[in-house]
Amino acid sequence: MAINERTNNHSDILYHYTGKGGLEALLEIIKNGFKFGYCEEFLPRNRFVAFPMLCFCDIPIELSKEHRGKYGEFGIGVSKKYMVEHFKDWFGPVNYVISNSAIEAAFTVRDLIEEKKQHANDIIENLGIKNGKSVFLNGEDGMDYILDLSDSIDCHIKAIAAIALMKPYESENGIINYDECEWRMYIPENGKYRGTKEKCKWFWDKDEFKGAKEEKGDILPNGNKKLFFNAFQLNLPIEAIEKIVVPDDENKHIFCQKVITSDFIMGSDVTEKDKLQICSKVIVA
Secondary structure: OOHHHOOOOOOOEEEEEOHHHHHHHHHHHHHHOEEEEEEEEEEOOOEEEEEEEEEEEOOOHHHOHHHHHHHOOOEEEEEHHHHHHHHHHHEEEOEEEOOHHHHHHHHHHHHHHHHHHHHHHHHHHHHOEEOOEEOOOOHHHHHHHHHHHHHHHHHHHHHHHHHHOEEEOEOOOOOEHHHHOEEEEEOOOOOEOOOOOOEOOOEOOHHHHHHHHHHHOEEOOOOOEEOEEEEEEEOOOHHHEEEEEEOOHHHHHHHHHHHHOOOEEOOEEOOHHHHHHHHOOEEEO
16 A cells, blocks of 8 residues: 555654744744754653754644644644655654663663773774884784674664664653654764764763753753754755645745745755745645
8 A cells, every 4th residue: 555545643744843943943944954953861760861853743734733732833744755765774753662671671782882882992092002013903803803893883873773763652740652653863873974073972961961051052942952963954855845834824924925035945045936835835734
């Protein structure tokens, strides 16, 4: 059965809502693309992680009143098919787990890998120069070391993916997270983009993250600070944008006026035809 022939209660459009940023945040996305903001996850057994992500949901627009009441009345809907085809390695539906053991297992694997990586770094530091001569591992030990390090990197990627796309079925305050039908796109830990030397840092300590947010975070319209990973932004082609969601006709008019006078859409130069195409996608929810 083709993706657009399904009859379940999940949409083939993924919606990203702009929260308290409202129309201003929506226009910023349309003009310059999606920015990856750090989100905090407080998980069972005092586990904490904060990493850059984009959040979507596949709740059909006609069933999203409650969700929009929580996450904002302005949003952008993108093609689920396009996202899956182009970003499947770091994008997917959230895995809502009932047992805390699944979360704990993913964190434990990541912790063990970090210990192994530290051991590998110690080996590298000890190679260097000794008594004026370069020190090398012999053939057998060198191959074992390379294979071991390769396995560690592969396991690290898998552990990070599991943590990034995992969430408790129910939060500690009784909210059913599963009802949010969340999809995520995330930046992998230590990922490097656009030829920069900046690696994507994940935070595993809430106090360290709080300090980084206070020092480097952007001030949002509501006065709070949010930390972004600015080395990468998601710029989608116009054909991947399915709908623009606004709450009323007045905001629809304002949005279209801003788009018509803009020089960019998703970070690229645009034609008048492109602008009209974007405006044709606006719906009033």
